[in-house]
Amino acid sequence: MPELPEVETIARQLRGLIVGRTIAHFRSDWRRLTEPEPADLFAARLAGRAIRGVRRRGKLVVMDLDDGEALIVSLRMTGQLLFREKEVEAHPYRRAHIAFTDGTALEFADTRKFGRMAIVDATALDGATHAPRRVGEPLHRFLGVEPLSRAFTVRWLRDFLARRGRSAIKPLLLDQTGIAGVGNIYDIEALWRARIHPLRTAGSLADDEVGRLHEALRWVLRKGIRYGGATRRDYRDARGKEGRMQREFNVYDRAGxxxxxxxxxxxRTVVGGRGTFHCPRCQRLPRGAARPARSRA
Ligand SMILES: [Zn+2]
Known part of the structure:
Protein backbone atom coordinates (compact mmCIF):
# COMPACT_ATOMS: atom_id res chain seq x y z
CA MET A 1 0.00 0.00 0.00
CA PRO A 2 1.56 3.31 -1.03
CA GLU A 3 2.74 5.39 1.93
CA LEU A 4 4.34 8.82 2.14
CA PRO A 5 7.52 8.02 0.12
CA GLU A 6 5.60 6.27 -2.67
CA VAL A 7 3.01 9.04 -2.97
CA GLU A 8 5.73 11.71 -2.79
CA THR A 9 7.58 9.96 -5.63
CA ILE A 10 4.45 9.96 -7.80
CA ALA A 11 3.59 13.59 -6.98
CA ARG A 12 7.12 14.77 -7.83
CA GLN A 13 7.07 12.94 -11.14
CA LEU A 14 3.60 14.20 -12.06
CA ARG A 15 4.70 17.75 -11.24
CA GLY A 16 7.14 17.54 -14.14
CA LEU A 17 4.64 15.81 -16.41
CA ILE A 18 1.19 17.39 -16.06
CA VAL A 19 1.54 20.89 -14.57
CA GLY A 20 0.30 23.38 -17.15
CA ARG A 21 -1.82 20.86 -19.00
CA THR A 22 -5.57 21.38 -19.35
CA ILE A 23 -8.11 18.63 -18.78
CA ALA A 24 -10.17 17.86 -21.89
CA HIS A 25 -12.28 15.16 -20.34
CA PHE A 26 -12.54 12.71 -17.46
CA ARG A 27 -14.07 9.27 -17.82
CA SER A 28 -14.77 6.57 -15.28
CA ASP A 29 -17.16 3.66 -15.27
CA TRP A 30 -16.42 2.59 -11.70
CA ARG A 31 -19.09 4.48 -9.78
CA ARG A 32 -17.50 4.15 -6.33
CA LEU A 33 -14.33 5.92 -7.46
CA THR A 34 -15.93 9.38 -7.23
CA GLU A 35 -18.69 8.55 -4.74
CA PRO A 36 -20.84 10.32 -3.58
CA GLU A 37 -20.51 12.36 -6.78
CA PRO A 38 -21.61 10.70 -10.04
CA ALA A 39 -18.80 10.41 -12.59
CA ASP A 40 -20.55 12.61 -15.17
CA LEU A 41 -20.90 15.52 -12.71
CA PHE A 42 -17.29 14.97 -11.66
CA ALA A 43 -16.28 15.10 -15.32
CA ALA A 44 -18.21 18.34 -15.90
CA ARG A 45 -16.38 20.00 -12.99
CA LEU A 46 -12.96 18.97 -14.34
CA ALA A 47 -13.43 19.77 -18.04
CA GLY A 48 -11.40 22.82 -19.08
CA ARG A 49 -9.51 23.06 -15.76
CA ALA A 50 -5.75 23.55 -15.91
CA ILE A 51 -3.41 21.72 -13.52
CA ARG A 52 -1.53 24.37 -11.53
CA GLY A 53 0.52 22.11 -9.28
CA VAL A 54 0.92 18.58 -7.97
CA ARG A 55 1.79 17.81 -4.37
CA ARG A 56 1.30 15.26 -1.64
CA ARG A 57 -0.67 15.56 1.59
CA GLY A 58 -0.44 12.51 3.85
CA LYS A 59 -0.96 9.61 1.46
CA LEU A 60 -3.03 11.69 -0.99
CA VAL A 61 -1.89 12.88 -4.41
CA VAL A 62 -3.17 16.46 -4.73
CA MET A 63 -3.56 18.10 -8.13
CA ASP A 64 -4.23 21.81 -7.67
CA LEU A 65 -6.60 23.20 -10.27
CA ASP A 66 -6.84 26.75 -11.62
CA ASP A 67 -10.01 27.58 -9.69
CA GLY A 68 -8.88 27.05 -6.09
CA GLU A 69 -10.10 23.49 -6.00
CA ALA A 70 -7.99 20.36 -6.03
CA LEU A 71 -8.43 16.89 -7.43
CA ILE A 72 -7.32 14.48 -4.71
CA VAL A 73 -6.51 10.85 -5.31
CA SER A 74 -6.31 8.20 -2.62
CA LEU A 75 -4.42 5.22 -4.09
CA ARG A 76 -5.28 2.95 -1.14
CA MET A 77 -4.13 -0.64 -1.76
CA THR A 78 -3.37 -0.94 -5.45
CA GLY A 79 -4.08 2.39 -7.17
CA GLN A 80 -1.64 3.60 -9.82
CA LEU A 81 -1.51 6.96 -11.58
CA LEU A 82 0.18 6.39 -14.92
CA PHE A 83 1.14 9.19 -17.27
CA ARG A 84 0.59 8.45 -20.97
CA GLU A 85 2.53 10.42 -23.54
CA LYS A 86 0.28 9.17 -26.31
CA GLU A 87 -2.67 6.85 -26.82
CA VAL A 88 -1.80 3.33 -25.59
CA GLU A 89 -3.86 0.24 -24.99
CA ALA A 90 -5.89 0.74 -21.81
CA HIS A 91 -4.52 -0.84 -18.63
CA PRO A 92 -6.61 -3.99 -17.89
CA TYR A 93 -7.67 -2.49 -14.57
CA ARG A 94 -8.25 1.06 -15.76
CA ARG A 95 -10.81 2.77 -13.52
CA ALA A 96 -10.47 6.32 -14.82
CA HIS A 97 -8.91 8.23 -17.68
CA ILE A 98 -8.06 11.92 -17.63
CA ALA A 99 -7.34 13.18 -21.15
CA PHE A 100 -5.49 16.46 -21.60
CA THR A 101 -6.12 18.87 -24.48
CA ASP A 102 -2.64 18.20 -25.96
CA GLY A 103 -3.26 14.45 -26.43
CA THR A 104 -1.45 13.23 -23.30
CA ALA A 105 -3.38 11.49 -20.55
CA LEU A 106 -3.33 10.29 -16.98
CA GLU A 107 -4.68 6.82 -16.38
CA PHE A 108 -5.89 5.55 -13.02
CA ALA A 109 -5.50 1.77 -12.72
CA ASP A 110 -6.58 -0.12 -9.60
CA THR A 111 -6.97 -3.90 -9.36
CA ARG A 112 -8.58 -3.97 -5.92
CA LYS A 113 -10.84 -0.95 -6.54
CA PHE A 114 -10.32 0.68 -3.12
CA GLY A 115 -8.90 3.89 -4.63
CA ARG A 116 -10.97 7.06 -4.46
CA MET A 117 -11.03 10.52 -6.08
CA ALA A 118 -12.64 13.76 -4.94
CA ILE A 119 -12.69 17.42 -5.94
CA VAL A 120 -12.23 19.52 -2.82
CA ASP A 121 -11.53 23.08 -1.71
CA ALA A 122 -7.71 23.12 -1.73
CA THR A 123 -7.48 25.06 1.55
CA ALA A 124 -9.28 22.22 3.37
CA LEU A 125 -6.06 20.21 3.06
CA ASP A 126 -3.80 22.73 4.78
CA GLY A 127 -4.33 22.15 8.47
CA ALA A 128 -6.14 19.55 10.48
CA THR A 129 -9.60 20.51 11.66
CA HIS A 130 -9.23 20.28 15.39
CA ALA A 131 -12.67 18.91 16.14
CA PRO A 132 -12.49 15.12 16.50
CA ARG A 133 -13.33 13.32 13.28
CA ARG A 134 -16.70 11.60 13.30
CA VAL A 135 -17.48 8.43 11.37
CA GLY A 136 -18.09 9.19 7.71
CA GLU A 137 -16.42 12.62 7.68
CA PRO A 138 -13.82 12.92 4.92
CA LEU A 139 -10.29 12.22 6.11
CA HIS A 140 -8.68 14.94 3.99
CA ARG A 141 -9.93 17.63 6.39
CA PHE A 142 -8.50 15.88 9.43
CA LEU A 143 -4.99 14.97 8.31
CA GLY A 144 -2.37 15.50 10.98
CA VAL A 145 1.14 16.94 10.87
CA GLU A 146 3.46 16.22 7.94
CA PRO A 147 6.46 14.34 9.41
CA LEU A 148 8.93 15.94 6.97
CA SER A 149 7.67 19.48 7.65
CA ARG A 150 9.17 21.99 10.09
CA ALA A 151 6.07 21.66 12.25
CA PHE A 152 7.08 18.11 13.15
CA THR A 153 9.53 18.75 15.97
CA VAL A 154 10.73 16.57 18.84
CA ARG A 155 8.63 18.76 21.14
CA TRP A 156 5.54 18.24 18.98
CA LEU A 157 6.10 14.48 19.02
CA ARG A 158 6.64 14.44 22.79
CA ASP A 159 3.36 16.36 23.37
CA PHE A 160 1.48 14.12 20.93
CA LEU A 161 2.74 10.93 22.62
CA ALA A 162 1.84 12.35 26.02
CA ARG A 163 -1.71 13.17 24.88
CA ARG A 164 -2.15 9.65 23.55
CA GLY A 165 -0.12 8.07 26.33
CA ARG A 166 -2.09 4.86 26.69
CA SER A 167 -2.00 3.92 23.00
CA ALA A 168 0.47 1.33 21.77
CA ILE A 169 3.11 3.15 19.72
CA LYS A 170 2.87 1.02 16.56
CA PRO A 171 -0.84 1.60 15.77
CA LEU A 172 -0.64 5.21 17.01
CA LEU A 173 1.90 6.09 14.31
CA LEU A 174 -0.57 4.78 11.71
CA ASP A 175 -3.30 7.22 12.79
CA GLN A 176 -3.46 9.69 9.89
CA THR A 177 -5.09 12.36 12.06
CA GLY A 178 -1.95 12.44 14.25
CA ILE A 179 1.01 12.10 11.86
CA ALA A 180 -0.01 12.02 8.19
CA GLY A 181 1.58 9.65 5.68
CA VAL A 182 3.16 6.92 7.83
CA GLY A 183 1.93 3.41 6.98
CA ASN A 184 2.84 -0.09 8.10
CA ILE A 185 6.23 -0.40 6.36
CA TYR A 186 7.84 2.86 7.50
CA ASP A 187 6.28 2.55 10.97
CA ILE A 188 7.96 -0.85 11.44
CA GLU A 189 11.30 0.29 10.02
CA ALA A 190 11.30 3.46 12.14
CA LEU A 191 10.59 1.57 15.37
CA TRP A 192 13.46 -0.82 14.61
CA ARG A 193 15.83 2.06 13.91
CA ALA A 194 14.75 3.78 17.15
CA ARG A 195 15.03 0.46 19.10
CA ILE A 196 11.45 0.71 20.39
CA HIS A 197 9.17 -2.32 20.79
CA PRO A 198 5.92 -1.93 18.76
CA LEU A 199 3.76 -2.57 21.83
CA ARG A 200 5.33 0.04 24.09
CA THR A 201 2.73 2.58 25.21
CA ALA A 202 3.25 6.06 23.84
CA GLY A 203 3.39 7.52 27.34
CA SER A 204 6.15 5.13 28.45
CA LEU A 205 8.80 6.47 26.06
CA ALA A 206 11.68 8.30 27.73
CA ASP A 207 12.91 11.60 26.25
CA ASP A 208 15.86 9.97 24.51
CA GLU A 209 13.52 7.41 22.93
CA VAL A 210 11.21 10.16 21.66
CA GLY A 211 14.24 11.88 20.14
CA ARG A 212 15.34 8.64 18.47
CA LEU A 213 11.84 7.99 17.14
CA HIS A 214 11.63 11.50 15.67
CA GLU A 215 14.97 11.03 13.91
CA ALA A 216 14.07 7.50 12.76
CA LEU A 217 10.73 8.47 11.23
CA ARG A 218 12.28 11.24 9.17
CA TRP A 219 15.26 9.09 8.23
CA VAL A 220 13.22 6.14 6.92
CA LEU A 221 10.74 8.37 5.07
CA ARG A 222 13.53 10.35 3.39
CA LYS A 223 15.33 7.16 2.47
CA GLY A 224 12.08 5.78 1.00
CA ILE A 225 11.76 8.87 -1.19
CA ARG A 226 15.40 8.64 -2.25
CA TYR A 227 14.83 5.04 -3.40
CA GLY A 228 11.65 5.89 -5.31
CA GLY A 229 9.37 4.10 -2.82
CA ALA A 230 8.93 0.41 -2.08
CA THR A 231 7.25 -2.07 -4.42
CA ARG A 232 5.92 -5.24 -2.85
CA ARG A 233 3.23 -6.11 -5.37
CA ASP A 234 1.35 -3.31 -7.07
CA TYR A 235 3.09 -0.03 -6.42
CA ARG A 236 4.35 1.64 -9.60
CA ASP A 237 5.45 5.22 -10.02
CA ALA A 238 3.87 7.61 -12.55
CA ARG A 239 6.14 6.17 -15.27
CA GLY A 240 5.06 2.60 -14.47
CA LYS A 241 8.36 1.68 -12.77
CA GLU A 242 8.91 -0.19 -9.50
CA GLY A 243 10.53 1.44 -6.49
CA ARG A 244 13.83 0.20 -4.97
CA MET A 245 13.22 0.69 -1.24
CA GLN A 246 12.05 -2.91 -0.73
CA ARG A 247 15.71 -4.01 -1.02
CA GLU A 248 16.62 -1.75 1.88
CA PHE A 249 14.23 -3.09 4.53
CA ASN A 250 15.94 -4.02 7.79
CA VAL A 251 13.04 -5.85 9.45
CA TYR A 252 9.91 -5.44 7.34
CA ASP A 253 9.08 -8.79 5.69
CA ARG A 254 12.33 -10.24 7.10
CA ALA A 255 10.96 -12.78 9.63
CA GLY A 256 13.60 -15.42 10.39
CA ARG A 268 6.68 -11.45 12.97
CA THR A 269 3.75 -10.65 15.25
CA VAL A 270 0.33 -9.12 14.71
CA VAL A 271 -0.32 -5.75 16.34
CA GLY A 272 -3.69 -4.05 15.87
CA GLY A 273 -4.51 -6.49 13.09
CA ARG A 274 -1.40 -5.64 11.05
CA GLY A 275 1.61 -7.84 10.39
CA THR A 276 4.51 -6.43 12.41
CA PHE A 277 8.24 -7.23 12.46
CA HIS A 278 10.78 -6.47 15.14
CA CYS A 279 14.04 -7.63 16.67
CA PRO A 280 13.38 -9.20 20.09
CA ARG A 281 16.88 -8.23 21.30
CA CYS A 282 17.11 -4.60 20.08
CA GLN A 283 13.47 -3.74 20.71
CA ARG A 284 12.65 -4.99 24.17
CA LEU A 285 9.38 -4.80 26.04
CA PRO A 286 9.75 -3.86 29.73
CA ARG A 287 9.15 -6.63 32.24
CA GLY A 288 5.47 -7.22 33.01
CA ALA A 289 4.12 -5.74 29.78
CA ALA A 290 1.78 -7.92 27.70
CA ARG A 291 3.66 -9.77 25.01
CA PRO A 292 2.40 -10.23 21.44
CA ALA A 293 1.73 -13.74 20.20
CA ARG A 294 4.32 -14.84 17.65
CA SER A 295 2.69 -15.67 14.37
CA ARG A 296 3.78 -18.26 11.86
CA ALA A 297 2.59 -16.53 8.72
ZN1 LIG B 1 18.61 -6.64 16.83
Missing part, protein backbone atom coordinates in the same frame (compact mmCIF):
# COMPACT_ATOMS: atom_id res chain seq x y z
CA UNK A 257 16.47 -13.32 9.03
CA UNK A 258 19.18 -12.05 11.37
CA UNK A 259 18.76 -8.51 12.69
CA UNK A 260 21.28 -6.35 10.76
CA UNK A 261 22.29 -4.69 14.05
CA UNK A 262 22.62 -7.58 16.52
CA UNK A 263 22.08 -10.85 14.62
CA UNK A 264 19.03 -12.01 16.62
CA UNK A 265 16.24 -13.56 14.59
CA UNK A 266 13.58 -11.09 13.39
CA UNK A 267 10.08 -12.11 14.46
Missing amino acids: DPCPRCGAEIV
Whole structure:
Protein backbone atom coordinates (compact mmCIF):
# COMPACT_ATOMS: atom_id res chain seq x y z
CA MET A 1 0.00 0.00 0.00
CA PRO A 2 1.56 3.31 -1.03
CA GLU A 3 2.74 5.39 1.93
CA LEU A 4 4.34 8.82 2.14
CA PRO A 5 7.52 8.02 0.12
CA GLU A 6 5.60 6.27 -2.67
CA VAL A 7 3.01 9.04 -2.97
CA GLU A 8 5.73 11.71 -2.79
CA THR A 9 7.58 9.96 -5.63
CA ILE A 10 4.45 9.96 -7.80
CA ALA A 11 3.59 13.59 -6.98
CA ARG A 12 7.12 14.77 -7.83
CA GLN A 13 7.07 12.94 -11.14
CA LEU A 14 3.60 14.20 -12.06
CA ARG A 15 4.70 17.75 -11.24
CA GLY A 16 7.14 17.54 -14.14
CA LEU A 17 4.64 15.81 -16.41
CA ILE A 18 1.19 17.39 -16.06
CA VAL A 19 1.54 20.89 -14.57
CA GLY A 20 0.30 23.38 -17.15
CA ARG A 21 -1.82 20.86 -19.00
CA THR A 22 -5.57 21.38 -19.35
CA ILE A 23 -8.11 18.63 -18.78
CA ALA A 24 -10.17 17.86 -21.89
CA HIS A 25 -12.28 15.16 -20.34
CA PHE A 26 -12.54 12.71 -17.46
CA ARG A 27 -14.07 9.27 -17.82
CA SER A 28 -14.77 6.57 -15.28
CA ASP A 29 -17.16 3.66 -15.27
CA TRP A 30 -16.42 2.59 -11.70
CA ARG A 31 -19.09 4.48 -9.78
CA ARG A 32 -17.50 4.15 -6.33
CA LEU A 33 -14.33 5.92 -7.46
CA THR A 34 -15.93 9.38 -7.23
CA GLU A 35 -18.69 8.55 -4.74
CA PRO A 36 -20.84 10.32 -3.58
CA GLU A 37 -20.51 12.36 -6.78
CA PRO A 38 -21.61 10.70 -10.04
CA ALA A 39 -18.80 10.41 -12.59
CA ASP A 40 -20.55 12.61 -15.17
CA LEU A 41 -20.90 15.52 -12.71
CA PHE A 42 -17.29 14.97 -11.66
CA ALA A 43 -16.28 15.10 -15.32
CA ALA A 44 -18.21 18.34 -15.90
CA ARG A 45 -16.38 20.00 -12.99
CA LEU A 46 -12.96 18.97 -14.34
CA ALA A 47 -13.43 19.77 -18.04
CA GLY A 48 -11.40 22.82 -19.08
CA ARG A 49 -9.51 23.06 -15.76
CA ALA A 50 -5.75 23.55 -15.91
CA ILE A 51 -3.41 21.72 -13.52
CA ARG A 52 -1.53 24.37 -11.53
CA GLY A 53 0.52 22.11 -9.28
CA VAL A 54 0.92 18.58 -7.97
CA ARG A 55 1.79 17.81 -4.37
CA ARG A 56 1.30 15.26 -1.64
CA ARG A 57 -0.67 15.56 1.59
CA GLY A 58 -0.44 12.51 3.85
CA LYS A 59 -0.96 9.61 1.46
CA LEU A 60 -3.03 11.69 -0.99
CA VAL A 61 -1.89 12.88 -4.41
CA VAL A 62 -3.17 16.46 -4.73
CA MET A 63 -3.56 18.10 -8.13
CA ASP A 64 -4.23 21.81 -7.67
CA LEU A 65 -6.60 23.20 -10.27
CA ASP A 66 -6.84 26.75 -11.62
CA ASP A 67 -10.01 27.58 -9.69
CA GLY A 68 -8.88 27.05 -6.09
CA GLU A 69 -10.10 23.49 -6.00
CA ALA A 70 -7.99 20.36 -6.03
CA LEU A 71 -8.43 16.89 -7.43
CA ILE A 72 -7.32 14.48 -4.71
CA VAL A 73 -6.51 10.85 -5.31
CA SER A 74 -6.31 8.20 -2.62
CA LEU A 75 -4.42 5.22 -4.09
CA ARG A 76 -5.28 2.95 -1.14
CA MET A 77 -4.13 -0.64 -1.76
CA THR A 78 -3.37 -0.94 -5.45
CA GLY A 79 -4.08 2.39 -7.17
CA GLN A 80 -1.64 3.60 -9.82
CA LEU A 81 -1.51 6.96 -11.58
CA LEU A 82 0.18 6.39 -14.92
CA PHE A 83 1.14 9.19 -17.27
CA ARG A 84 0.59 8.45 -20.97
CA GLU A 85 2.53 10.42 -23.54
CA LYS A 86 0.28 9.17 -26.31
CA GLU A 87 -2.67 6.85 -26.82
CA VAL A 88 -1.80 3.33 -25.59
CA GLU A 89 -3.86 0.24 -24.99
CA ALA A 90 -5.89 0.74 -21.81
CA HIS A 91 -4.52 -0.84 -18.63
CA PRO A 92 -6.61 -3.99 -17.89
CA TYR A 93 -7.67 -2.49 -14.57
CA ARG A 94 -8.25 1.06 -15.76
CA ARG A 95 -10.81 2.77 -13.52
CA ALA A 96 -10.47 6.32 -14.82
CA HIS A 97 -8.91 8.23 -17.68
CA ILE A 98 -8.06 11.92 -17.63
CA ALA A 99 -7.34 13.18 -21.15
CA PHE A 100 -5.49 16.46 -21.60
CA THR A 101 -6.12 18.87 -24.48
CA ASP A 102 -2.64 18.20 -25.96
CA GLY A 103 -3.26 14.45 -26.43
CA THR A 104 -1.45 13.23 -23.30
CA ALA A 105 -3.38 11.49 -20.55
CA LEU A 106 -3.33 10.29 -16.98
CA GLU A 107 -4.68 6.82 -16.38
CA PHE A 108 -5.89 5.55 -13.02
CA ALA A 109 -5.50 1.77 -12.72
CA ASP A 110 -6.58 -0.12 -9.60
CA THR A 111 -6.97 -3.90 -9.36
CA ARG A 112 -8.58 -3.97 -5.92
CA LYS A 113 -10.84 -0.95 -6.54
CA PHE A 114 -10.32 0.68 -3.12
CA GLY A 115 -8.90 3.89 -4.63
CA ARG A 116 -10.97 7.06 -4.46
CA MET A 117 -11.03 10.52 -6.08
CA ALA A 118 -12.64 13.76 -4.94
CA ILE A 119 -12.69 17.42 -5.94
CA VAL A 120 -12.23 19.52 -2.82
CA ASP A 121 -11.53 23.08 -1.71
CA ALA A 122 -7.71 23.12 -1.73
CA THR A 123 -7.48 25.06 1.55
CA ALA A 124 -9.28 22.22 3.37
CA LEU A 125 -6.06 20.21 3.06
CA ASP A 126 -3.80 22.73 4.78
CA GLY A 127 -4.33 22.15 8.47
CA ALA A 128 -6.14 19.55 10.48
CA THR A 129 -9.60 20.51 11.66
CA HIS A 130 -9.23 20.28 15.39
CA ALA A 131 -12.67 18.91 16.14
CA PRO A 132 -12.49 15.12 16.50
CA ARG A 133 -13.33 13.32 13.28
CA ARG A 134 -16.70 11.60 13.30
CA VAL A 135 -17.48 8.43 11.37
CA GLY A 136 -18.09 9.19 7.71
CA GLU A 137 -16.42 12.62 7.68
CA PRO A 138 -13.82 12.92 4.92
CA LEU A 139 -10.29 12.22 6.11
CA HIS A 140 -8.68 14.94 3.99
CA ARG A 141 -9.93 17.63 6.39
CA PHE A 142 -8.50 15.88 9.43
CA LEU A 143 -4.99 14.97 8.31
CA GLY A 144 -2.37 15.50 10.98
CA VAL A 145 1.14 16.94 10.87
CA GLU A 146 3.46 16.22 7.94
CA PRO A 147 6.46 14.34 9.41
CA LEU A 148 8.93 15.94 6.97
CA SER A 149 7.67 19.48 7.65
CA ARG A 150 9.17 21.99 10.09
CA ALA A 151 6.07 21.66 12.25
CA PHE A 152 7.08 18.11 13.15
CA THR A 153 9.53 18.75 15.97
CA VAL A 154 10.73 16.57 18.84
CA ARG A 155 8.63 18.76 21.14
CA TRP A 156 5.54 18.24 18.98
CA LEU A 157 6.10 14.48 19.02
CA ARG A 158 6.64 14.44 22.79
CA ASP A 159 3.36 16.36 23.37
CA PHE A 160 1.48 14.12 20.93
CA LEU A 161 2.74 10.93 22.62
CA ALA A 162 1.84 12.35 26.02
CA ARG A 163 -1.71 13.17 24.88
CA ARG A 164 -2.15 9.65 23.55
CA GLY A 165 -0.12 8.07 26.33
CA ARG A 166 -2.09 4.86 26.69
CA SER A 167 -2.00 3.92 23.00
CA ALA A 168 0.47 1.33 21.77
CA ILE A 169 3.11 3.15 19.72
CA LYS A 170 2.87 1.02 16.56
CA PRO A 171 -0.84 1.60 15.77
CA LEU A 172 -0.64 5.21 17.01
CA LEU A 173 1.90 6.09 14.31
CA LEU A 174 -0.57 4.78 11.71
CA ASP A 175 -3.30 7.22 12.79
CA GLN A 176 -3.46 9.69 9.89
CA THR A 177 -5.09 12.36 12.06
CA GLY A 178 -1.95 12.44 14.25
CA ILE A 179 1.01 12.10 11.86
CA ALA A 180 -0.01 12.02 8.19
CA GLY A 181 1.58 9.65 5.68
CA VAL A 182 3.16 6.92 7.83
CA GLY A 183 1.93 3.41 6.98
CA ASN A 184 2.84 -0.09 8.10
CA ILE A 185 6.23 -0.40 6.36
CA TYR A 186 7.84 2.86 7.50
CA ASP A 187 6.28 2.55 10.97
CA ILE A 188 7.96 -0.85 11.44
CA GLU A 189 11.30 0.29 10.02
CA ALA A 190 11.30 3.46 12.14
CA LEU A 191 10.59 1.57 15.37
CA TRP A 192 13.46 -0.82 14.61
CA ARG A 193 15.83 2.06 13.91
CA ALA A 194 14.75 3.78 17.15
CA ARG A 195 15.03 0.46 19.10
CA ILE A 196 11.45 0.71 20.39
CA HIS A 197 9.17 -2.32 20.79
CA PRO A 198 5.92 -1.93 18.76
CA LEU A 199 3.76 -2.57 21.83
CA ARG A 200 5.33 0.04 24.09
CA THR A 201 2.73 2.58 25.21
CA ALA A 202 3.25 6.06 23.84
CA GLY A 203 3.39 7.52 27.34
CA SER A 204 6.15 5.13 28.45
CA LEU A 205 8.80 6.47 26.06
CA ALA A 206 11.68 8.30 27.73
CA ASP A 207 12.91 11.60 26.25
CA ASP A 208 15.86 9.97 24.51
CA GLU A 209 13.52 7.41 22.93
CA VAL A 210 11.21 10.16 21.66
CA GLY A 211 14.24 11.88 20.14
CA ARG A 212 15.34 8.64 18.47
CA LEU A 213 11.84 7.99 17.14
CA HIS A 214 11.63 11.50 15.67
CA GLU A 215 14.97 11.03 13.91
CA ALA A 216 14.07 7.50 12.76
CA LEU A 217 10.73 8.47 11.23
CA ARG A 218 12.28 11.24 9.17
CA TRP A 219 15.26 9.09 8.23
CA VAL A 220 13.22 6.14 6.92
CA LEU A 221 10.74 8.37 5.07
CA ARG A 222 13.53 10.35 3.39
CA LYS A 223 15.33 7.16 2.47
CA GLY A 224 12.08 5.78 1.00
CA ILE A 225 11.76 8.87 -1.19
CA ARG A 226 15.40 8.64 -2.25
CA TYR A 227 14.83 5.04 -3.40
CA GLY A 228 11.65 5.89 -5.31
CA GLY A 229 9.37 4.10 -2.82
CA ALA A 230 8.93 0.41 -2.08
CA THR A 231 7.25 -2.07 -4.42
CA ARG A 232 5.92 -5.24 -2.85
CA ARG A 233 3.23 -6.11 -5.37
CA ASP A 234 1.35 -3.31 -7.07
CA TYR A 235 3.09 -0.03 -6.42
CA ARG A 236 4.35 1.64 -9.60
CA ASP A 237 5.45 5.22 -10.02
CA ALA A 238 3.87 7.61 -12.55
CA ARG A 239 6.14 6.17 -15.27
CA GLY A 240 5.06 2.60 -14.47
CA LYS A 241 8.36 1.68 -12.77
CA GLU A 242 8.91 -0.19 -9.50
CA GLY A 243 10.53 1.44 -6.49
CA ARG A 244 13.83 0.20 -4.97
CA MET A 245 13.22 0.69 -1.24
CA GLN A 246 12.05 -2.91 -0.73
CA ARG A 247 15.71 -4.01 -1.02
CA GLU A 248 16.62 -1.75 1.88
CA PHE A 249 14.23 -3.09 4.53
CA ASN A 250 15.94 -4.02 7.79
CA VAL A 251 13.04 -5.85 9.45
CA TYR A 252 9.91 -5.44 7.34
CA ASP A 253 9.08 -8.79 5.69
CA ARG A 254 12.33 -10.24 7.10
CA ALA A 255 10.96 -12.78 9.63
CA GLY A 256 13.60 -15.42 10.39
CA ASP A 257 16.47 -13.32 9.03
CA PRO A 258 19.18 -12.05 11.37
CA CYS A 259 18.76 -8.51 12.69
CA PRO A 260 21.28 -6.35 10.76
CA ARG A 261 22.29 -4.69 14.05
CA CYS A 262 22.62 -7.58 16.52
CA GLY A 263 22.08 -10.85 14.62
CA ALA A 264 19.03 -12.01 16.62
CA GLU A 265 16.24 -13.56 14.59
CA ILE A 266 13.58 -11.09 13.39
CA VAL A 267 10.08 -12.11 14.46
CA ARG A 268 6.68 -11.45 12.97
CA THR A 269 3.75 -10.65 15.25
CA VAL A 270 0.33 -9.12 14.71
CA VAL A 271 -0.32 -5.75 16.34
CA GLY A 272 -3.69 -4.05 15.87
CA GLY A 273 -4.51 -6.49 13.09
CA ARG A 274 -1.40 -5.64 11.05
CA GLY A 275 1.61 -7.84 10.39
CA THR A 276 4.51 -6.43 12.41
CA PHE A 277 8.24 -7.23 12.46
CA HIS A 278 10.78 -6.47 15.14
CA CYS A 279 14.04 -7.63 16.67
CA PRO A 280 13.38 -9.20 20.09
CA ARG A 281 16.88 -8.23 21.30
CA CYS A 282 17.11 -4.60 20.08
CA GLN A 283 13.47 -3.74 20.71
CA ARG A 284 12.65 -4.99 24.17
CA LEU A 285 9.38 -4.80 26.04
CA PRO A 286 9.75 -3.86 29.73
CA ARG A 287 9.15 -6.63 32.24
CA GLY A 288 5.47 -7.22 33.01
CA ALA A 289 4.12 -5.74 29.78
CA ALA A 290 1.78 -7.92 27.70
CA ARG A 291 3.66 -9.77 25.01
CA PRO A 292 2.40 -10.23 21.44
CA ALA A 293 1.73 -13.74 20.20
CA ARG A 294 4.32 -14.84 17.65
CA SER A 295 2.69 -15.67 14.37
CA ARG A 296 3.78 -18.26 11.86
CA ALA A 297 2.59 -16.53 8.72
ZN1 LIG B 1 18.61 -6.64 16.83
